[in-house]
Amino acid sequence: MHNINYIRENPTEFDNAMKLRGEKSISTKILEIDKVKRETQTVLQNILSERNKLSKEIGNLKSKNKDANEQISKVEELKIKINSLKELENIKENELNSILIRLPNIPHKSVPNGKDESDNLLYREWGSKPEFSFSPKLHYEIGENIGLINFEYATKLSGSRFVTLKNQISKLERSISNFMLDKHTEENGYVEYSVPFLVKKESLFGTGQLPKFGEDLFTAGDDHWLIPTAEVPLTNLVRNEILNINQLPMRSTSYTPCFRSEAGAAGKDTRGMLRQHQFTKVELVSVVEPHQSDDELERMLTCAESILKDLNIHYRVMTLCNGDMGFSAKKTYDIEVWLPGEGKYREISSCSNCGDFQARRMNARYKNEDKNFFVHTLNGSGLAVGRTLIAILENYQMEDGNVEIPEVLIKYFNNKTLL
Numbered sequence: 001m002h003n004i005n006y007i008r009e010n011p012t013e014f015d016n017a018m019k020l021r022g023e024k025s026i027s028t029k030i031l032e033i034d035k036v037k038r039e040t041q042t043v044l045q046n047i048l049s050e051r052n053k054l055s056k057e058i059g060n061l062k063s064k065n066k067d068a069n070e071q072i073s074k075v076e077e078l079k080i081k082i083n084s085l086k087e088l089e090n091i092k093e094n095e096l097n098s099i100l101i102r103l104p105n106i107p108h109k110s111v112p113n114g115k116d117e118s119d120n121l122l123y124r125e126w127g128s129k130p131e132f133s134f135s136p137k138l139h140y141e142i143g144e145n146i147g148l149i150n151f152e153y154a155t156k157l158s159g160s161r162f163v164t165l166k167n168q169i170s171k172l173e174r175s176i177s178n179f180m181l182d183k184h185t186e187e188n189g190y191v192e193y194s195v196p197f198l199v200k201k202e203s204l205f206g207t208g209q210l211p212k213f214g215e216d217l218f219t220a221g222d223d224h225w226l227i228p229t230a231e232v233p234l235t236n237l238v239r240n241e242i243l244n245i246n247q248l249p250m251r252s253t254s255y256t257p258c259f260r261s262e263a264g265a266a267g268k269d270t271r272g273m274l275r276q277h278q279f280t281k282v283e284l285v286s287v288v289e290p291h292q293s294d295d296e297l298e299r300m301l302t303c304a305e306s307i308l309k310d311l312n313i314h315y316r317v318m319t320l321c322n323g324d325m326g327f328s329a330k331k332t333y334d335i336e337v338w339l340p341g342e343g344k345y346r347e348i349s350s351c352s353n354c355g356d357f358q359a360r361r362m363n364a365r366y367k368n369e370d371k372n373f374f375v376h377t378l379n380g381s382g383l384a385v386g387r388t389l390i391a392i393l394e395n396y397q398m399e400d401g402n403v404e405i406p407e408v409l410i411k412y413f414n415n416k417t418l419l
Contacts, residue, residue: 001360002100004034017106020113020322030099037092044085051078101205102212105357107322108294108331114321120334121321126305127314129338134399138341139390140272143169145401146419149273160270161262161277168419172392172405173280175412177255177385180282180307184382188303190253190284195233197256198224203236206362208328208354218259218277226259230283231379238287239362242372249296250287253382255280273386274346284382289366290356293376297353301333304349304382310408311388313395314338316345330355337387341394348387351380 007014011027018026054071061068112121143149148169154162165173184190198220204210209217209228218226227233234252243250258281262268269275284303288296301317308315320332329352336345356374359365365372396404403419410417 001357002103002106003356003360004030004096004100007031008034014106018103020107021104021325022115022323023103026099026103030096033092033096033099037089037096040085040089040092044082044089047078047081047085051075051082054078101361104325104327105330105354107325108353108355110319111325111331112319112321115323116321117324119321120318120324123317123319123333125314125316126309127312129314130340130395132340132397132399136340136394136397138272139339139393141341142393142397142401142403148419158277161275163273163276169389169393171413172409172419173385173389175409176388176392177280177282178412179310179409180382180385180388181253181255183307183310184253184282184284184303188251188306190251190303193234193237193252193254195230195254195256197227197259199227199232199236200224203232203239206236206239206364207232207358208326208361212327216261218261227256228260229258229281229379229381230254230256231285234283234285235287235358235377235379236362238359238364238375238377241364243287243364243366243375245289245366245368248287248289248366248375249292252285253282255282255385273390276386279387280385282382282385284351284380286378287364287375288378289368290373290376293353293355293378296376296378297331297333297351300378300380300382301335301351304335304351304380307383307388308335308337308348308391311392311406313391313406315348320350326350326352328352328354328357330357335383337391339391339394341397346387346390348391349381349383351378353378 007027007030011031015025015027054075058068058071058075061071112119114120140149148166150164150166153164181192185192200223201210204217204225209232217228220226234254237252258279260277262275262277284300286296286300305317315335315337318334318336320334325332332350332352334347335349337348339346354377356376358377359374364375366375392406393403396406398404405413405417405419
């Protein structure tokens with residue numbers, strides 16, 4: 001949600017920012033509606049003041065047994081005007097909000113200009129691509145060859161874009177999530193939460209999925225939605241809260257299934273586990289003071305990177321351009337892991353600073369010296385578990401079809417070194 005005061009004071013800058021996000025100039029319309037709304041409020045306040053004055057006169061006249069019919073008649077006339085003005089105020093308020101809630105966040109000044117992923121910039125990279133003495137296989141070829149990944153079973157149960165994992169690969173998925181949670185809670189300073197997988201629309205509105213991106217979500221009856229990421233429940237923990245400044249920064253993590261309709265992904269990544277309707281992820285969320293959020297984004301990115309460093313898997317970090325960022329983000333880094341079977345990089349994490357954009361939608365604030373301020377929120381994958389599983393299968397595959405277990409995961413396999 002946008003700060004209307006900022007738009008009033010900086011209409012040109014606001015329009016320029018929206019153009020960078022692929023939106024049309026809209027400040028003129030916003031300010032016209034806002035002007036009518038404020039003028040209506042001014043007139044309304046004057047009439048309410050007049051009504052209160054007349055009400056006192058009526059009380060005084062009646063206490064003296066004098067005729068107050070003229071004043072009473074005026075009050076009745078004012079009531080009609082008040083109701084009409086309140087209705088107009090509500091109409092303009094709703095009209096204004098209907099525009100503001102569908103506009104994306106203003107990009108940070110350091111975000112590169114661009115229209116799509118081809119305009120993203122390399123921020124840094126780590127490690128090197130593995131070398132094989134054989135032609136590396138794709139993750140689903142590895143899993144199907146050893147009988148531990150099955151898409152036909154999943155299709156029979158649920159349709160396309162689902163998978164069933166079995167035995168050691170199922171255990172590998174579980175081990176990855178345990179390792180990530182242990183790392184983030186014991187070393188990276190995050191507090192683990194177990195959260196609901198079903199949320200109400202207010203929560204999805206708060207983080208920016210609703211109303212604009214409803215087609216990307218799965219509903220569960222009239223009142224609930226399946227979460228697309230644990231960002232939604234974790235961030236909404238502070239919705240309608242006024243935090244004490246001593247509670248900040250708040251850093252939370254959760255391992256959950258994620259559910260996405262992939263409405264815009266027809267024909268993309270139809271083979272394998274890269275783009276599923278249901279997948280698992282360890283999410284990182286931070287709630288901080290405004291002056292901390294830029295540094296907190298770098299910290300969160302480092303925490304997410306630490307997982308791949310411990311797994312010894314090559315990756316690169318990309319700074320997303322204006323046109324490739326998510327709706328609520330003001331700045332985003334994508335971590336892209338190298339998949340030798342595919343011979344390309346694939347996103348495994350997005351870490352975003354949302355500034356006060358989500359906080360304004362959630363009314364999430366903190367108190368400092370008897371004043372309330374909106375918090376800044378950040379979120380990131382730490383990491384997507386399914387894609388980490390894919391990365392391990394492809395980077396640790398052996399010529400005989402087996403897969404080595406990364407050293408940091410061996411303890412979760414009773415010291416076994418192979419699947």
